[in-house]
Amino acid sequence: MQELPEEINGTPAQDPSGPSLLPLAACPRRRPDVIARLVDGETVVLDRQAGLIHQLNQTASYIWARCDGQSTITVIAHDLAQEFAIEPTVAARDVRVLVEQLQALQLLQ
Amino acid sequence: MGESRDGAIEEVGTAAMRLSLTVFGCHVTVQCEDADTQALLVANYGHLHSPPHPGDVKYVVGRPPHQKGTPPFYLVRAGQAPLMAAEAGEFLWLFEKDMTLALQRLRPDLYFMHAGVLVFRQRAFMLVGPSGSGKSTTTWGLLHHGCSYLSDELAAIDLRTRDVLPYPHAICLKQEPPPAYALPEQTLRTARTLHIPAAILPASVSCDAAPLVAAFFLQYQPEASHPTIRPLSQAAATARLLANALNPLAHPGAGLDAAIGLMSEVVAFEIFSANLTATCALIIETLSRVVPDRAYS
Numbered sequence: 001m002q003e004l005p006e007e008i009n010g011t012p013a014q015d016p017s018g019p020s021l022l023p024l025a026a027c028p029r030r031r032p033d034v035i036a037r038l039v040d041g042e043t044v045v046l047d048r049q050a051g052l053i054h055q056l057n058q059t060a061s062y063i064w065a066r067c068d069g070q071s072t073i074t075v076i077a078h079d080l081a082q083e084f085a086i087e088p089t090v091a092a093r094d095v096r097v098l099v100e101q102l103q104a105l106q107l108l109q
Numbered sequence: 110m111g112e113s114r115d116g117a118i119e120e121v122g123t124a125a126m127r128l129s130l131t132v133f134g135c136h137v138t139v140q141c142e143d144a145d146t147q148a149l150l151v152a153n154y155g156h157l158h159s160p161p162h163p164g165d166v167k168y169v170v171g172r173p174p175h176q177k178g179t180p181p182f183y184l185v186r187a188g189q190a191p192l193m194a195a196e197a198g199e200f201l202w203l204f205e206k207d208m209t210l211a212l213q214r215l216r217p218d219l220y221f222m223h224a225g226v227l228v229f230r231q232r233a234f235m236l237v238g239p240s241g242s243g244k245s246t247t248t249w250g251l252l253h254h255g256c257s258y259l260s261d262e263l264a265a266i267d268l269r270t271r272d273v274l275p276y277p278h279a280i281c282l283k284q285e286p287p288p289a290y291a292l293p294e295q296t297l298r299t300a301r302t303l304h305i306p307a308a309i310l311p312a313s314v315s316c317d318a319a320p321l322v323a324a325f326f327l328q329y330q331p332e333a334s335h336p337t338i339r340p341l342s343q344a345a346a347t348a349r350l351l352a353n354a355l356n357p358l359a360h361p362g363a364g365l366d367a368a369i370g371l372m373s374e375v376v377a378f379e380i381f382s383a384n385l386t387a388t389c390a391l392i393i394e395t396l397s398r399v400v401p402d403r404a405y406s
Binding site: 043044053 | 342343344345347348351352362363365366369372
């Protein structure tokens with residue numbers, strides 16, 4: 001049996017302490033072998049290698065979809081701010097935090 | 110003992126010691142080489158008994174002549190090495206596990222879930238969760254609250270129709286339920302488990318497939334004073350369903366696509382169970398809203 005799902009939110013509960021390790025010019029890319037499906041505005045990601053299932057909320061789903069290896073964090077944040085009508089600084093923080101989460105979960109190349 | 114020669118099983122004994130079952134449309138024949146083993150299997154699978162037929166899955170089971178250090182039960186499936194069990198509970202567990210794997214191979218079209226299934230107003234609902242989450246105890250409790258019994262521990266879903274197929278074997282509990290739900294005298298008690306045959310359940314046993322309408326994902330919280338419930342989004346329900354699927358790789362998208370399809374048609378809830386009576390009442394109340402009376406008129 002695979003692990004129970006963990007929900008990945010696009011917004012952190014509090015500001016992360018310390019500087020992010022990810023440069024704004026980084027172009028995050030989804031791992032091609034993970035299976036992901038959009039389900040009613042959220043995304044379910046199946047990582048068979050790790051035996052884990054992840055559930056991304058609406059914001060995280062947007063960011064995940066943009067992790068195409070061609071869009072920089074800056075661009076993703078800008079587009080997120082426009083799409084969801086949020087402050088650019090908040091969007092930038094959210095994208096960085098989420099991408100770092102995805103990286104820590106080894107869902108990115 | 111039926112010797113395994115070149116993958117074949119040489120049958121011994123009389124037809125009276127042969128048990129024929131039909132499970133998910135597959136035929137299982139069991140040659141029982143002693144009356145005790147046969148009685149165990151009849152108690153657990155009596156409702157699945159069918160007329161004799163060539164089996165899709167064949168077993169020889171029994172108890173070898175007593176020798177010091179020899180396990181008291183054996184189970185042999187055609188072409189497989191014998192499995193040994195120290196006592197009745199372990200024997201039943203091994204048989205159930207092996208038969209479940211064999212059935213999954215024979216019916217890869219079905220979506221197998223680690224779940225209990227009951228029927229309410231002619232509609233099926235699942236209790237889903239890992240071992241220890243209280244599925245079987247809650248199943249037993251709900252049989253005292255107007256539900257019919259479809260299966261315990263294993264749900265087989267036909268993805269074309271969304272029907273859950275019946276598998277009314279004995280309900281298996283790991284511990285005694287609360288006094289208000291005391292077990293019948295004829296309960297089979299082994300060293301590790303309690304088995305309530307379908308024939309002595311306090312409710313009707315459903316032998317027909319029923320369409321799935323709801324799924325309750327259980328988490329047991331013994332320290333809580335009362336149960337709580339919350340609806341799940343389709344994505345959350347899909348992820349939880351997939352996590353409890355037994356044969357996801359037999360389906361496209363490693364089972365994810367089938368899970369999405371199922372949860373698009375089924376309402377799902379997460380229930381933190383506590384007191385059994387209150388938990389059952391909460392489930393029934395929720396089902397009464399999900400499956401109105403007119404649904405089966």
